[in-house]
Amino acid sequence: MRYLDFSGVLSRSDLLLKGMLLTAQISVISMVFALMIAVLVASVSLSSSRFVRLPAVVYVEAIRNTPFIVQVFLIYFGLPSFGIRLDPTVAAILAMSIYGGAYCSEVIRAGIQSITKGQIEAGRALGMSPLTIFKHVIFKPALAAVFPSLAAQFILLLLSSSVVSAISVPELTGIGNDIQGITLRNMEIYLVIAVVYVVLVAVLKGVMTVLERVLFPFKFLGR
Numbered sequence: 001m002r003y004l005d006f007s008g009v010l011s012r013s014d015l016l017l018k019g020m021l022l023t024a025q026i027s028v029i030s031m032v033f034a035l036m037i038a039v040l041v042a043s044v045s046l047s048s049s050r051f052v053r054l055p056a057v058v059y060v061e062a063i064r065n066t067p068f069i070v071q072v073f074l075i076y077f078g079l080p081s082f083g084i085r086l087d088p089t090v091a092a093i094l095a096m097s098i099y100g101g102a103y104c105s106e107v108i109r110a111g112i113q114s115i116t117k118g119q120i121e122a123g124r125a126l127g128m129s130p131l132t133i134f135k136h137v138i139f140k141p142a143l144a145a146v147f148p149s150l151a152a153q154f155i156l157l158l159l160s161s162s163v164v165s166a167i168s169v170p171e172l173t174g175i176g177n178d179i180q181g182i183t184l185r186n187m188e189i190y191l192v193i194a195v196v197y198v199v200l201v202a203v204l205k206g207v208m209t210v211l212e213r214v215l216f217p218f219k220f221l222g223r
Contacts (some may be wrong), residue, residue, distance in 0.1 A: 075095045076091040124165075
């Protein structure tokens with residue numbers, strides 16, 4: 001009977017720590033870029049012009065209807081055909097940003113559509129500029145409304161980072177695969193990795209909860 005032996009895995013905890021930190025780093029950077037892409041795409045997709053909306057619709061549908069790993073391979077292995085060679089980590093961030101941007105754009109679009117015309121007209125009646133109306137009457141309330149859904153998408157993006165190990169990015173799963181190849185302790189290493197991902201998600205949830213209270217305190221008045 002085989003017993004679990006974590007000694008070989010834990011002796012390489014420094015490697016796992018580096019992998020965990022890289023996972024956190026590429027995930028946070030990708031979340032920032034994904035949010036920027038999402039805001040732009042959501043705004044374009046709500047345009048009254050069909051020709052303006054079309055690129056946004058094509059982008060969202062293309063990303064949402066193809067596997068993430070295929071998108072990663074297209075960027076890392078496909079772009080060199082056009083003379084563009086990216087570092088694995090850069091390719092991972094680019095792929096995750098594009099992937100996350102498509103999903104987050106639909107969340108933000110739904111939030112913007114939840115703002116009634118009456119609120120916008122009230123802003124105009126108060127003499128607000130179009131930019132001020134978009135920022136304070138449309139975007140901020142919309143973001144507040146969909147923030148929990150946006151946080152869920154960020155968590156999925158963090159978990160999706162494990163896929164980029166397929167292009168030799170030394171993040172948590174990639175390092176775990178290397179350790180597994182050395183120690184041959186399959187169950188032990190992947191149990192440890194699973195626990196680390198649970199911790200990362202818990203930390204991200206905590207950060208997003210704090211951010212929500214800081215950015216949108218009006219949601220918690222009277223609670």
